[in-house]
Amino acid sequence: MSAEVHGTQKFDATKRTQIVFSASAMALVQKLISNYPKGKEKSALIPVLHIAQAEFGGWLSPEVMDYVASVLQIKPVEVFEVASFYTMFHLKPVGKCVLEVCQTSSCWLNGAEDIVHYIEKKLGIKVGETTPDGMFTLKVAECLGSCGTAPMLQCGASYHENLTYTKVDQILEQYASEGRPRYYTDLDYTNTL
Amino acid sequence: MATTLLLKHIAVPGIKSLDVYRNMGGYASVEKALRTLTPNQVTEEVKKSGLRGRGGAGFPTGMKWGFLAKPEGVPRYLVCNADESEPGTFKDRYLMEHIPHALIEGMITSSYALGARKSYIYIRGEYFYVSRILQHAIDEAYAAGWLGENILGSGFSHDCYVQVGAGAYICGEETALLESLEGKRGNPRIKPPFPAVAGLWGCPTVVNNVETIAAVCPIITMGGEAYSKIGIGKSTGTKLISASGHINKPGVYEIELGLPVEEFIFSDAYCGGIRNGRKLKAVVAGGSSVPILPAELILKTAQGEPRLMSYESLAEGGFQTGTMLGSGGFIVMDDQTSIVKNLLTFARFYHHESCGQCSPCREGTGWMEKLISKFLSGTAHESDVDLLWDIQSKIEGKTICPLGEAAAWPVAAAIRHFKSEFLELARNKSYVEINHYKRLQPVS
Amino acid sequence: MKVTIDGISLDVPQGTTILQAARMIGPEVAPPTMCYYSKLKTSGGYCRTCIVKVTKGSNQNPNPIPKPVASCRTEVLDGMEVQNVTSSEVLEARKGVVEFLLINHPLDCPVCDQAGECHLQDLGYGHGAASSRYEFKRREYEMIDIGPHIKLHMNRCILCYRCVKTAEQITNGRVHGVMHRGDAAEISTYIEQALENDFSGNVIDVCPVGALTDKTYRFKQRVWFTKPMDAHRNCKTCSGQVRLWLKGEQVVRVTRAKMPGMKWSPLFAIHADLIIKKHRIGLLKVPLKFNGIRLYHKTITST
Ligand SMILES: Cc1cc2nc3c(=O)[nH]c(=O)nc-3n(C[C@H](O)[C@H](O)[C@H](O)COP(=O)(O)O)c2cc1C
Ligand code: FES
Numbered sequence: 058m059s060a061e062v063h064g065t066q067k068f069d070a071t072k073r074t075q076i077v078f079s080a081s082a083m084a085l086v087q088k089l090i091s092n093y094p095k096g097k098e099k100s101a102l103i104p105v106l107h108i109a110q111a112e113f114g115g116w117l118s119p120e121v122m123d124y125v126a127s128v129l130q131i132k133p134v135e136v137f138e139v140a141s142f143y144t145m146f147h148l149k150p151v152g153k154c155v156l157e158v159c160q161t162s163s164c165w166l167n168g169a170e171d172i173v174h175y176i177e178k179k180l181g182i183k184v185g186e187t188t189p190d191g192m193f194t195l196k197v198a199e200c201l202g203s204c205g206t207a208p209m210l211q212c213g214a215s216y217h218e219n220l221t222y223t224k225v226d227q228i229l230e231q232y233a234s235e236g237r238p239r240y241y242t243d244l245d246y247t248n249t250l
Numbered sequence: 251m252a253t254t255l256l257l258k259h260i261a262v263p264g265i266k267s268l269d270v271y272r273n274m275g276g277y278a279s280v281e282k283a284l285r286t287l288t289p290n291q292v293t294e295e296v297k298k299s300g301l302r303g304r305g306g307a308g309f310p311t312g313m314k315w316g317f318l319a320k321p322e323g324v325p326r327y328l329v330c331n332a333d334e335s336e337p338g339t340f341k342d343r344y345l346m347e348h349i350p351h352a353l354i355e356g357m358i359t360s361s362y363a364l365g366a367r368k369s370y371i372y373i374r375g376e377y378f379y380v381s382r383i384l385q386h387a388i389d390e391a392y393a394a395g396w397l398g399e400n401i402l403g404s405g406f407s408h409d410c411y412v413q414v415g416a417g418a419y420i421c422g423e424e425t426a427l428l429e430s431l432e433g434k435r436g437n438p439r440i441k442p443p444f445p446a447v448a449g450l451w452g453c454p455t456v457v458n459n460v461e462t463i464a465a466v467c468p469i470i471t472m473g474g475e476a477y478s479k480i481g482i483g484k485s486t487g488t489k490l491i492s493a494s495g496h497i498n499k500p501g502v503y504e505i506e507l508g509l510p511v512e513e514f515i516f517s518d519a520y521c522g523g524i525r526n527g528r529k530l531k532a533v534v535a536g537g538s539s540v541p542i543l544p545a546e547l548i549l550k551t552a553q554g555e556p557r558l559m560s561y562e563s564l565a566e567g568g569f570q571t572g573t574m575l576g577s578g579g580f581i582v583m584d585d586q587t588s589i590v591k592n593l594l595t596f597a598r599f600y601h602h603e604s605c606g607q608c609s610p611c612r613e614g615t616g617w618m619e620k621l622i623s624k625f626l627s628g629t630a631h632e633s634d635v636d637l638l639w640d641i642q643s644k645i646e647g648k649t650i651c652p653l654g655e656a657a658a659w660p661v662a663a664a665i666r667h668f669k670s671e672f673l674e675l676a677r678n679k680s681y682v683e684i685n686h687y688k689r690l691q692p693v694s
Numbered sequence: 695m696k697v698t699i700d701g702i703s704l705d706v707p708q709g710t711t712i713l714q715a716a717r718m719i720g721p722e723v724a725p726p727t728m729c730y731y732s733k734l735k736t737s738g739g740y741c742r743t744c745i746v747k748v749t750k751g752s753n754q755n756p757n758p759i760p761k762p763v764a765s766c767r768t769e770v771l772d773g774m775e776v777q778n779v780t781s782s783e784v785l786e787a788r789k790g791v792v793e794f795l796l797i798n799h800p801l802d803c804p805v806c807d808q809a810g811e812c813h814l815q816d817l818g819y820g821h822g823a824a825s826s827r828y829e830f831k832r833r834e835y836e837m838i839d840i841g842p843h844i845k846l847h848m849n850r851c852i853l854c855y856r857c858v859k860t861a862e863q864i865t866n867g868r869v870h871g872v873m874h875r876g877d878a879a880e881i882s883t884y885i886e887q888a889l890e891n892d893f894s895g896n897v898i899d900v901c902p903v904g905a906l907t908d909k910t911y912r913f914k915q916r917v918w919f920t921k922p923m924d925a926h927r928n929c930k931t932c933s934g935q936v937r938l939w940l941k942g943e944q945v946v947r948v949t950r951a952k953m954p955g956m957k958w959s960p961l962f963a964i965h966a967d968l969i970i971k972k973h974r975i976g977l978l979k980v981p982l983k984f985n986g987i988r989l990y991h992k993t994i995t996s997t
Binding site: 418435440601602603604605606607608609610612613614615616617620637644645647648649650 | 739740741742745760761762764767787790791793794795797798827828830852853872874875876877878879
């Protein structure tokens with residue numbers, strides 16, 4: 058195990074004091090908390106971490122997690138434990154657009170590995186790396202429930218399915234010009250994808 | 251014409267919205283249940299229907315509801331398992347995305363039967379956009395009085411919430427799901443106690459799959475008796491099958507249980523045969539965790555009977571020559587597929603998704619992945635097949651939750667039916683990765 | 695309630711686990727344990743070394759349980775019949791579990807402070823196979839300090855959760871826990887933080903392996919060269935039950951004493967078995983005739 062992923066992280070108390078949810082995010086957080094019975098506020102932790110990740114730069118720093126703990130009035134360690142368990146939370150800085158290519162059976166059968174190689178060549182990075190301009194991070198993911206429309210990749214909240222090399226070109230261009238993916242908080246009903 | 255219940259109106263424009271859904275006969279089960287049936291009668295209808303859990307285990311739903319403890323003064327919960335992460339399965343997503351109200355209607359009718367004041371839909375985080383569709387459907391249902399206080403003047407009140415996960419297959423296991431819903435790590439609980447006694451926040455809870463809950467609507471509308479006549483034997487009703495892999499028409503199909511497997515694969519009404527004119531090699535019939543079967547055994551049982559899409563027929567012959575219906579994730583592989591490489595994708599998946607609580611799964615899944623990789627990198631010996639077999643047997647059944655079995659079964663089945671492929675790789679060190687992408691481009 | 699384990703029957707009160715019943719019968723039939731710690735609530739069930747076969751569920755439902763169960767977390771039902779050492783299937787399965795626990799273990803016993811009082815070492819000798827079939831690189835973590843007195847050596851950890859549960863149930867400011875998942879799961883404080891709490895030292899005592907070690911004692915002595923002696927120190931906060939580890943006349947290590955028959959008494963809440971930091975550090979290097987220490991036994995036999 059590399060010390061990269063493991064071991065303790067630096068925590069900066071002065072940074073922590075600057076972290077506050079925007080008013081709209083805070084309203085959403087309060088709404089989420091009200092979904093649960095009194096005394097069970099911790100149940101909102103996972104949705105709240107999604108909001109925090111979208112609000113504070115696409116990843117969860119120790120300072121952000123500490124802040125989330127204070128909002129939900131739980132111990133910071135409880136937040137760390139949960140955040141590190143789930144794959145959708147990034148505990149290290151990532152590129153603006155994280156491309157997650159599914160590589161499990163059905164996607165592999167339909168050429169997912171070739172799609173990964175294509176993106177690697179095109180962006181000049183390997184799986185797990187970020188482009189020097191900080192725009193793209195390439196990752197592989199396990200089954201994303203899109204087996205019938207394989208191969209596929211996910212970026213932010215968007216699914217890109219039935220990928221071809223041409224489609225990949227278009228997607229990369231689109232993100233490069235828009236500068237960011239759709240975050241979860243961007244979505245409403247009329248704008249689901 | 252084959253019977254369809256859940257996807258009957260899938261082609262109707264605007265079926266996503268409450269108005270159209272209602273016009274097509276939606277929410278009839280809520281009306282019927284709340285106006286004419288007692289909660290126990292609803293449960294009885296579900297029992298009569300013979301409905302079995304569509305999440306994978308196939309446990310009779312009515313019986314599960316019957317086990318729910320009902321102590322005075324303690325709330326009860328219905329939780330919908332929309333975590334759908336089993337490789338090869340994408341039916342729940344399809345249903346929720348296109349007909350969200352089918353699930354909401356089922357949640358209300360089922361909650362009425364169980365006496366649940368609140369229910370939660372736990373949906374995997376990657377399906378976030380689907381959660382927004384569901385939330386919108388819930389908002390519509392509140393506005394129209396299908397949710398909230400005193401529904402249809404019956405005195406029954408109900409609230410339904412959606413919660414998103416954040417990427418963990420294990421949260422499909424029902425007790426891990428409850429932990430996650432409580433805002434914790436998705437570590438499965440040690441059972442007993444079962445959720446029916448102590449589930450969400452320690453209260454009696456029923457966890458059901460999306461499709462199971464949606465199936466409650468037609469059952470109540472048409473009556474349990476009539477539903478039980480659909481299908482074959484103890485496999486009653488219809489089932490959503492997610493078809494993927496090397497077939498001409500991948501997608502979600504609603505089949506009447508009892509459909510011959512051969513018809514499902516080759517008929518144009520379903521998968522439409524193998525792509526690019528190739529031959530069928532093997533099928534994983536019920537999601538990654540069920541045993542893979544070679545073509546001859548998936549089309550016909552060891553006795554030579556045609557194999558049917560039903561719980562019993564697929565299981566015919568036990569694990570020696572049979573498999574399971576599971577969650578209905580139907581992955582088809584053509585004759586150029588490497589079974590060992592496919593197995594590696596499964597093994598990598600289970601290694602990645604193990605929660606790490608108990609030692610056989612935590613240590614064993616990674617070990618299996620590394621061993622299987624050896625066959626593909628040309629460093630394996632013939633004896634590694636036996637070692638792999640031994641490791642999977644030491645995981646199976648020794649773990650806290652069934653993820654251990656789910657990880658062990660595909661390995662065991664691949665060795666059972668395709669041992670020669672492992673040995674060939676060990677002897678000749680001959681694995682060559684083929685470019686599936688190029689291979690599958692339509693020939694012009 | 696009547697339960698039969700390996701052919702030996704006894705009556706136990708309701709709520710007794712199979713493991714507890716087996717321990718009542720005796721060490722011959724008691725399954726080995728790693729993650730179970732009797733004084734903690736909801737401990738056990740993780741390591742799977744204590745698995746047994748239930749051949750008859752109960753009088754009411756005589757069917758066997760198809761899969762082996764963790765005896766530490768399974769309660770006895772009336773008429774239950776259990777096989778432990780009499781089942782070759784159980785012994786084989788246990789061998790598998792031990793192998794799994796050891797594949798990523800560094801096997802650095804010669805330089806490990808826990809050597810001599812390590813449950814994993816005992817388990818490996820008693821129930822494991824002679825050699826490992828694992829040929830891949832073992833997991834490696836860097837050693838970290840969690841606070842001035844505790845060293846965490848994650849390579850050796852078997853994720854028994856005992857230290858986490860101890861901190862959760864005994865102290866009210868748990869700062870360490872299990873991070874990440876699968877075989878990347880690890881005990882950590884996540885951000886640089888010290889386990890700084892009067893009772894935090896007790897996580898060392900509950901660690902069944904050498905993952906959490908006492909920094910004041912690390913590498914000073916081998917356990918078998920020291921002589922344990924139980925003593926009592928008057929204390930308002932904790933039980934004051936300490937075990938002094940002596941090298942000659944000098945105290946080289948202080949741990950909590952395991953007094954036979956001592957209960958997790960409600961009087962001390964759950965503190966009865968624990969000692970506070972003051973003693974752990976304060977008693978070091980003091981001469982034996984120290985005020986406020988009452989020696990229980992001249993010497994006791996080492997465990
Ligand atoms: C590792 C694991 C993953 C599972 N994943 C899912 C899942 O994604 N969706 C689901 O409905 N059931 C899943 N299950 C099955 C559930 O534990 C549970 O049996 C099911 O939700 C019960 O609902 P049903 O009776 O309606 O099928 C999984 C089980 C295990 C052991
Ligand atoms: S002691 Fe029972 S599972 Fe670890």
